[in-house]
Amino acid sequence: MNLGNNILLDAYHRMKSIREFEERIHVENTTGEIPGFVHLYAGQEAVATGVCLQLRDSDYIGSTHRGHGHSIAKGCDIKAMMLEIYGKKGGLCAGKGGSMHIADFEKGMLGANAIVGGNPPLVIGAALTAKVKGTDGVAVSFSGDGASNQGTTFEAMNMAVVLKLPVVFIFENNGYGEGTGCDYAVGADSIAKRAESFGMPAVSVDGTDFFAVEAAAREAVTRARTGQGPSAIEASAMRFYGHFEGDPQAYRSADELAELRKTGDCLKIFRARVEKDQLVTADALDQIDREVADLIDEAVDKARKADFPTSDDLLTDVYVSY
Amino acid sequence: MSKKTIREALNEALRQEMARDGQVIILGEDVAGGHGGTGVIDAYGGPLGVTKGVIGEFGANRVIDTPISESAIMGAAAGAAATGLRPVAELMFVDFMGVCFDQIFNQAAKFRYMFGGKTKTPMVVRTTIGAGMRTAAQHSQCLYHMFTSVPGLKCVMPSNAYDAKGLLIEAIRDDDPVIFFENKLLYDLACDVPDESYAIPFGEANVVREGGDVTIVAFSRMVHIAEEAAKTLAAEGISVEVIDPRTTSPLDEETILDSVEKTGFLVVVDESAARCGMAADIAGLVVEQAFDALRGPIIQITPPHTPVPFSPPLEDAFIPTAGAVCDAIRKLLK
Amino acid sequence: MTIKAITVPKWGLSMDEGELIEWHIAPGDEVTVGQEIAEIETSKIAGPVEAAVAGKVRRIIAEEGEVLPVGALMAVLAEDSDTDADIDAFIAEFEVQDVSDDMGEDAGAADIRHITLGDMDISYQDFSPADLSPGSVPVVLIHGFGGDSNNWLFNQGKIGETHRVIALDLPGHGLSTKKITDGSIAGLSAMVAEFLAALDIEQAHLVGHSMGAAVAVQCALAGNIQVASLSLICPALVGRSVNPGYISGFQQARTRKQLKPVLAMLFSNAQLVTRELVDDVLKYKRLDGVGDALRVIADKGLGAGELPLAEQTLMMPVSIIWGDNDKIINGTESHHIKAENCHEYVIENAGHMPHMENAGAVNKILTDLFND
Incomplete structure (x- = not known):
C-alpha cells in the first residue's frame, strides 16, 4: 500500500521530533537543570510513529517510563512536554508529573507510567469504555520486553480476549529490561508467540522498519476498530541510550552500540527507503530537520526560563473535591 | 420507606444509579456468575449476593463478569473511569489488595495529581472486610487504614443500611476514586431505608x-x-x-x-x-x-x-x- | 367504673416509645380534660401530655426519666370512693393496648396512603374516628416550606376525635413526588384542589401552616374547593415578611451542624430541636429532587410576592394563629387578610411552630372553630 507523500512527511516529522527531543535531553541532562531521571526513546521512533499514525485523538494509548516518543507520536505538545520535564508550572502536567508521567487526555495520551506493566490493565479499561459506549474507539498499550513478563500484562491480555475488547498490545523489544537482556529474562522464544497463546492474533516485526510497523499496526487497529477484538505486535528495536540517563551500560559492549548507530537507526533506514523509491524529496526531509531543530531549541529555551510551581500548588488537584 | 438489609440497600443503590446514569457499569468476579457453565446466568449475583438480579435489568454489557484477575479488574476500572465511564468494580475480599494494589494506589489514586489536575477518575471499588466468619487470615482483614493513608483515595465504611445506600450513591456520583468497605457480618442488618435515591455527603460523622x-x-x-x-x-x-x-x-x-x-x-x-x-x-x-x-x-x-x-x-x-x-x-x- | 388510666400518647406514626421528662401533677391533684400533666420526649421532639380524662390523681406509676412504650400506664385517676384495693386491681389488670395503628383515643385506623395525580404521586395520612357523624366536614392539614404531614403529629389525634383529618405531603415534600411542575402558590393550591377532588371531598376545613397557610388562602380566593373554614398558623405571604435567612439557610444546609441552627429558628425553645429531628430533616433534604423542588418553591412560590388579598373579602370563618416568638415571620408588620368573621390569636411561648410547641392551645382554637 502506498502511504502518500503527506503521510510519509508526517511520519518523518514525528520520528525526527522524537529523535531530536531525546538527543537534546541527553545533552541538557548533563547540565543538572533537569530534575530526577529520564529514560530516552531514541532508536525506537518507528514503533511509536508507525502505530500512532493509525490512531485518532479520541483513541487512547498507555505508555511506559520511556514515554517521550509515544507522547510526541500521539500529538502531545512538545514545548509543554519540555516544560514538564524541567518541572515547570506551565508543563503538560503542571510540573507535578515529570518525565515519567506525561499525559494529555485530549490527545488520547493516558499517561506515561513509571510502573513496569502498569498500563496494560488501564488500557483495557479505555477499550472497555469504547465497547460499553458502542463507539469505534481503539486503545493501544505500549509495553517493553520487561513489562511483557509482568502478571498485570498477562491479566490484561487474557481479559481483553475474554471481553473481546478493541485493544492492541504493542511489545517493544529493545533488548534489555533495565540491565538484563531479554534473552535471559523472557522465558519464551518470542513475545509475540506468547501473546498469541492468550488467544489473539500476534506478529513480530522489525521495529526499525517504519513500513513494517505501519502495516502491522494498521491491520491490528482495523481489527480492533471493527469489533474483532485484541491483537499483539512485537516490534524489535534497540534503544540507543541506557536504561536511564547516566546508566554506564556496562551490560552492553562498545561494539553493540557502534553497530546499532550504523545499521539499526530507523530514521536512516526510513530516509534511505523513501529517497531510493523517490517517495519524497530530500529537500522536504531537510526542511523538516530544520523545523524540528528550531522547535526543540525553542522548547528548551522556554523550559529553562519558565517559572517553577509555587508552594500553593503542592496541595491542589489531589481530589476533584474533598 | 421500608426496612431493608444492607445487602438490599446496596443492590437498590446500584440499580437506581445504573438507571439514572448509563455510564455506570459493574465489573468483577461473579458479579453475575454462570457464564460458560452448564447452569444459569446470575448464578451468584456477586459472591455475597449484592449484585443479584442487576444483570437481568441492565444486561451483560454493563454488568461485566471478569476472569479472576484483580489487577486487570482494578486497572480496567481506573482506565474506564479516566475515559468516560463510572465503573463500580468489585474486589471480593479486601485481602486481595495484595494482588492489585498498584492499580489502585499508584494508578487510580494518583492520576489527577500527577497529570496536573487534568483528569478525573470516578471509580468505586466495593470490597468486603471483617473478621468473624471463620474465614481465616486471608479473607477476614479490615484493611481500610492502608487505603486511608493514600492521598487521592476516599474511604467509606457504612455501619447500617440507610448509610450504605446513601454513601454508595454518593460514591458513584463522586468524581474521585472511592474505596467502599462492606463488613461481611453486617449484610443482613436491616433498618428503614427510603425507596428514593439519596446521597450522604462524605466527611460527616x-x-x-x-x-x-x-x-x-x-x-x-x-x-x-x-x-x-x-x-x-x-x-x-x-x-x-x-x-x-x-x-x-x-x-x-x-x-x-x-x-x-x-x-x-x-x-x-x-x-x-x-x-x-x-x-x-x-x-x-x-x-x-x-x-x-x-x-x-x-x-x-x-x-x-x-x-x-x-x-x-x-x-x-x-x-x-x-x-x-x-x-x-x-x-x-x- | 370510675377508675381511669393516663397512658403514654402516640404522636405521629413513627412514635413507639417516649421518655417521661417531668410530671406536672402529684397524687391528690384534680385533673381536667386537656390539662398539661406531663412532659414526654420522643426521639423526634418533646411535647406536653394532655389529660384525655378528668379526675383525681390517685396513683403515679411512671417515673421521671423512664422510657415507656406508647400506651403504657402513666398514672391512675379515680374518685375518693374507689378503694386502694380497686386501684391495685385496675393496675394489675391493665394491659397495654396495641396502638400501633391508632392516632389517638377513639380514632380509627390511620395509615399512609398514596394517590396519583397526573405524573405526581401524593402521599397523605388519613384517618377518621370510628363514630364519625354523617355530614361532618373533613379537616385538611397543609404543612409549610420544607415540612411534611408529620408536622401535625400533636394535632391529628385531637382533631381526629371528631373529624376525618387528612394531612398531605405537598409535592417536593415528605413522601410525595419530588418533581415540581408548578411551584407557585396558585399551582400548589390547584394541586390541593385536585387532590381533594380525587378523594371526592367537595368541602373541607383548611388548616395551613406558614406557606401552607398561603396555599389554603389561595384555595379560598380561587374558589377551587368549598372552604368551610380557614385556620392560618403563622401564615406566609399575607402581609408579614418571611425571614429570607431561614429559607436560604434551610436550602443550603448540608450537614447537621449547618442545619441545627436553622431549625432552631423555628421554635421558641431551641431545645426542642433534637438530634433525631435534625437527622430526619437531613434525610429528607438528601433525597434526589428535593433540592430542586425547594429551589423552585422558594423562587416561584415564596419568592413571587404576596397573595392578592386586597381584592377579596373572605366569607368563611377565619382563625389566624401567631406565635409570640416567631423568628421566621416578622410579627411587627400588619397582615392584609380581610374576612367577615376573623379571629386572631397569639400563642405564648411559641415560635413559628405553635401547633407543635403549644399544641393544646392550638388544638382548642381549631376544634372550637370546626365545631362551631
Whole structure:
C-alpha cells in the first residue's frame, strides 16, 4: 500500500521530533537543570510513529517510563512536554508529573507510567469504555520486553480476549529490561508467540522498519476498530541510550552500540527507503530537520526560563473535591 | 420507606444509579456468575449476593463478569473511569489488595495529581472486610487504614443500611476514586431505608448516640460493638457518646474533637490494626488538637498485632468486644 | 367504673416509645380534660401530655426519666370512693393496648396512603374516628416550606376525635413526588384542589401552616374547593415578611451542624430541636429532587410576592394563629387578610411552630372553630 507523500512527511516529522527531543535531553541532562531521571526513546521512533499514525485523538494509548516518543507520536505538545520535564508550572502536567508521567487526555495520551506493566490493565479499561459506549474507539498499550513478563500484562491480555475488547498490545523489544537482556529474562522464544497463546492474533516485526510497523499496526487497529477484538505486535528495536540517563551500560559492549548507530537507526533506514523509491524529496526531509531543530531549541529555551510551581500548588488537584 | 438489609440497600443503590446514569457499569468476579457453565446466568449475583438480579435489568454489557484477575479488574476500572465511564468494580475480599494494589494506589489514586489536575477518575471499588466468619487470615482483614493513608483515595465504611445506600450513591456520583468497605457480618442488618435515591455527603460523622461522659469513635461493625457497650454502661449511669465517622478519608475531625472537648475521654474501637491503624490515627489527631481537653489516656481497642486466626475461640478473642470496651471505660472513669 | 388510666400518647406514626421528662401533677391533684400533666420526649421532639380524662390523681406509676412504650400506664385517676384495693386491681389488670395503628383515643385506623395525580404521586395520612357523624366536614392539614404531614403529629389525634383529618405531603415534600411542575402558590393550591377532588371531598376545613397557610388562602380566593373554614398558623405571604435567612439557610444546609441552627429558628425553645429531628430533616433534604423542588418553591412560590388579598373579602370563618416568638415571620408588620368573621390569636411561648410547641392551645382554637 502506498502511504502518500503527506503521510510519509508526517511520519518523518514525528520520528525526527522524537529523535531530536531525546538527543537534546541527553545533552541538557548533563547540565543538572533537569530534575530526577529520564529514560530516552531514541532508536525506537518507528514503533511509536508507525502505530500512532493509525490512531485518532479520541483513541487512547498507555505508555511506559520511556514515554517521550509515544507522547510526541500521539500529538502531545512538545514545548509543554519540555516544560514538564524541567518541572515547570506551565508543563503538560503542571510540573507535578515529570518525565515519567506525561499525559494529555485530549490527545488520547493516558499517561506515561513509571510502573513496569502498569498500563496494560488501564488500557483495557479505555477499550472497555469504547465497547460499553458502542463507539469505534481503539486503545493501544505500549509495553517493553520487561513489562511483557509482568502478571498485570498477562491479566490484561487474557481479559481483553475474554471481553473481546478493541485493544492492541504493542511489545517493544529493545533488548534489555533495565540491565538484563531479554534473552535471559523472557522465558519464551518470542513475545509475540506468547501473546498469541492468550488467544489473539500476534506478529513480530522489525521495529526499525517504519513500513513494517505501519502495516502491522494498521491491520491490528482495523481489527480492533471493527469489533474483532485484541491483537499483539512485537516490534524489535534497540534503544540507543541506557536504561536511564547516566546508566554506564556496562551490560552492553562498545561494539553493540557502534553497530546499532550504523545499521539499526530507523530514521536512516526510513530516509534511505523513501529517497531510493523517490517517495519524497530530500529537500522536504531537510526542511523538516530544520523545523524540528528550531522547535526543540525553542522548547528548551522556554523550559529553562519558565517559572517553577509555587508552594500553593503542592496541595491542589489531589481530589476533584474533598 | 421500608426496612431493608444492607445487602438490599446496596443492590437498590446500584440499580437506581445504573438507571439514572448509563455510564455506570459493574465489573468483577461473579458479579453475575454462570457464564460458560452448564447452569444459569446470575448464578451468584456477586459472591455475597449484592449484585443479584442487576444483570437481568441492565444486561451483560454493563454488568461485566471478569476472569479472576484483580489487577486487570482494578486497572480496567481506573482506565474506564479516566475515559468516560463510572465503573463500580468489585474486589471480593479486601485481602486481595495484595494482588492489585498498584492499580489502585499508584494508578487510580494518583492520576489527577500527577497529570496536573487534568483528569478525573470516578471509580468505586466495593470490597468486603471483617473478621468473624471463620474465614481465616486471608479473607477476614479490615484493611481500610492502608487505603486511608493514600492521598487521592476516599474511604467509606457504612455501619447500617440507610448509610450504605446513601454513601454508595454518593460514591458513584463522586468524581474521585472511592474505596467502599462492606463488613461481611453486617449484610443482613436491616433498618428503614427510603425507596428514593439519596446521597450522604462524605466527611460527616454520624453521632449514633449522644452522651457526656466518654466519647467512643468506632468504624463499620465496631459501631455496633460500641453501641452495645454504651447501652450496658448507661444502666450503670455512664453516658457514652458514640461517633461513627462513616468515612475515614475525608475524616470529620471536627465532630470527634468537639465530642472530646465535651467528654474529656476518648476510646477508639477499630478492627483495622493494632499498629498504624485508624485507632492510632484518631488518637494522634486528638492528642495534637485537643490535648488540653483530655482528662485521661486515650484507649485504643483493636485486635492484637496478629493475623486473623481461624479457630473459633481464637477468632473470638481476636475481635474487639463490647465487654472489653465496657471494662476499659469503667477503669478509665474510676 | 370510675377508675381511669393516663397512658403514654402516640404522636405521629413513627412514635413507639417516649421518655417521661417531668410530671406536672402529684397524687391528690384534680385533673381536667386537656390539662398539661406531663412532659414526654420522643426521639423526634418533646411535647406536653394532655389529660384525655378528668379526675383525681390517685396513683403515679411512671417515673421521671423512664422510657415507656406508647400506651403504657402513666398514672391512675379515680374518685375518693374507689378503694386502694380497686386501684391495685385496675393496675394489675391493665394491659397495654396495641396502638400501633391508632392516632389517638377513639380514632380509627390511620395509615399512609398514596394517590396519583397526573405524573405526581401524593402521599397523605388519613384517618377518621370510628363514630364519625354523617355530614361532618373533613379537616385538611397543609404543612409549610420544607415540612411534611408529620408536622401535625400533636394535632391529628385531637382533631381526629371528631373529624376525618387528612394531612398531605405537598409535592417536593415528605413522601410525595419530588418533581415540581408548578411551584407557585396558585399551582400548589390547584394541586390541593385536585387532590381533594380525587378523594371526592367537595368541602373541607383548611388548616395551613406558614406557606401552607398561603396555599389554603389561595384555595379560598380561587374558589377551587368549598372552604368551610380557614385556620392560618403563622401564615406566609399575607402581609408579614418571611425571614429570607431561614429559607436560604434551610436550602443550603448540608450537614447537621449547618442545619441545627436553622431549625432552631423555628421554635421558641431551641431545645426542642433534637438530634433525631435534625437527622430526619437531613434525610429528607438528601433525597434526589428535593433540592430542586425547594429551589423552585422558594423562587416561584415564596419568592413571587404576596397573595392578592386586597381584592377579596373572605366569607368563611377565619382563625389566624401567631406565635409570640416567631423568628421566621416578622410579627411587627400588619397582615392584609380581610374576612367577615376573623379571629386572631397569639400563642405564648411559641415560635413559628405553635401547633407543635403549644399544641393544646392550638388544638382548642381549631376544634372550637370546626365545631362551631
